[in-house]
Amino acid sequence: MATVDGATCRRPGRRFRASRGRGPARRGVHPGRGTATASALAAALALTLAVGCTNGPAPADDGRGTDRPASRTDTGTAAVGQVLAVKIDNVRAARPQTGLDAADVVYVEQVEGGLSRLMAVYATRLPKTVGPVRSARESDLELLRQFDGPALAFSGAQGKLLPLIDKExxxxxxxxxxxxxxxxxxxxxxxxxxxxxxxxxxxxxxxEAALTTGFRHGPAPDGGTPTRSRTVRYPSARFTFTWSPERRGWEITTDGAPTVTADGRRLAPPTVVLQYVDVRRSGYHDVLGNPTPYTETVGSGTAEVLRDGRSHDVRWLRPTATDGTRFTTRDGTPVAFAEGQVWVVFAQRP
Incomplete structure (x- = not known):
């Protein structure tokens, strides 16, 4: 049985067929388990273990590469399609990460031991490399149902969680x-x-149209409070977002150190959402016995939207898992985000 973070390797029953130029798997249709012979399966398993569970050769790659532009229809609007979500390691040994700056949305969640992990969602461009990649959590499944058949890249999962992933x-x-x-x-x-x-x-x-309907760009809402910085604390992690007028973004500090890309560039998303949710124990735990938190992203509550050097108190609503999260002012007016990357930090409801 696999443990959290891939102490033992095991794949879900539903496999992803890499495109290799043929296009993504058709959304809503999932690859089956195949009809290979026993000998072919044995050979494939041997190759899998050699590649997926051991250290292999590492080609030189800084992650910048060539961005792939969003596909467009003849009318100039983005074509709806399959986003790529990647679970990204965020402990000190994993930093700096690669390809994080190319994500459209970065979700921050609490994991075992009060640490943090990221989920980066890519819709408008794909970097050459993303990582380090780590394991999935139960909360990810609910969060991802708002997208149309997303591809989820992760290194493994707790053994009892794999059947649930198989059904998603x-x-x-x-x-x-x-x-x-x-x-x-x-x-x-x-x-x-x-x-x-x-x-x-x-x-x-x-x-961009492949993103949840909750993420819309436009002018900032009226009002707001001038804000220099905001800090979110987990039991063993903390994030500080400091407004930079020169960069028109919120420079990120993680656990007291500047959050930078692999080539040293400071991350400064134009919009940060501090979304207050319920974080409870799930039925899973890591190899040390630490319980895995479950982040409730369906429901309603309060949030802060940080943009343009101001903080806006808003409400969030996601009636069902297949709905996008809507952010509104107190009077129900939809809240728009600034153009560019959005960080959504899930914080414990007060």
Whole structure:
């Protein structure tokens, strides 16, 4: 049985078929378990274990590469398609991450031991490399149902969670399912050195329309409170977002250190959402016995939207898991975000 964070390797029953230029798997239709012979399966398993669960050669790759533009229709609007969501390590040994700055949305969640983990969602461009890639959590499944058959890249999951992943309307992209899409780097120690090549999962970025309906761009709401910085604390992690007028974004500090990309650039998303939710124990735990938190993202509550150097008190509403999260002012007016990357930090409801 697999443990959280891939202490033991095991893939979900539903496999992702890497595109290799053929286009993503058709949304709403999931690959089956195949009809290979026993000998072919044995050979595939041997290759899987060699590639997915051990350190392999690491080609030089800084993650910048060539961004793939969003696909467009003849009318100039983005075509709806399959987003790529990647679970990204966020402990000190995993930083700096690669490809995080290319994400349209970055979700921040609490995991075992009060630590944090990220889920980066890519819709308008695909970086050359993303990582380090780590394991999935139960909360991720509910969060991802707002997207249309997303591809979820992760390194593994708790053994009892795998059957649930198998039933979800998503494409599981693990080193065992798409071995040629992953490689092991050499600059960080395992397990903080697994990287994904997104262009081997999706042939192109689907476009902004593939994002949840809750993320809309436009002018800032009226009012708001001038704000220099905001800090969110988990039991063993903290994030500070400090407004930079020069960069028109919120520079991020994680656990007291500047959050930078692999090439040293400071991350400064134009919009940060502090979404107050219920965080409870799930029925899962890590290899040390620490309970896995479950972040409730369906329901309603309060949030703060940070943009343009101001904080706006808003409400959030997500009636069902297949709905996007809507953010509104107190009088029900939809709240728009600034153009560019959005960070959504799930914080415990007061």
């Amino acid at each position: 309307p998503l494409e599981a992209v693990t080193p065992q399912d798409a071995e040629d899409a992953y490689y092991r780097g050499t600059e960080k120690a395992s397990p903080h050195n697994l990287y994904l090549r997104p262009h081997r999962v999706l042939p192109s970025a689907p476009g």
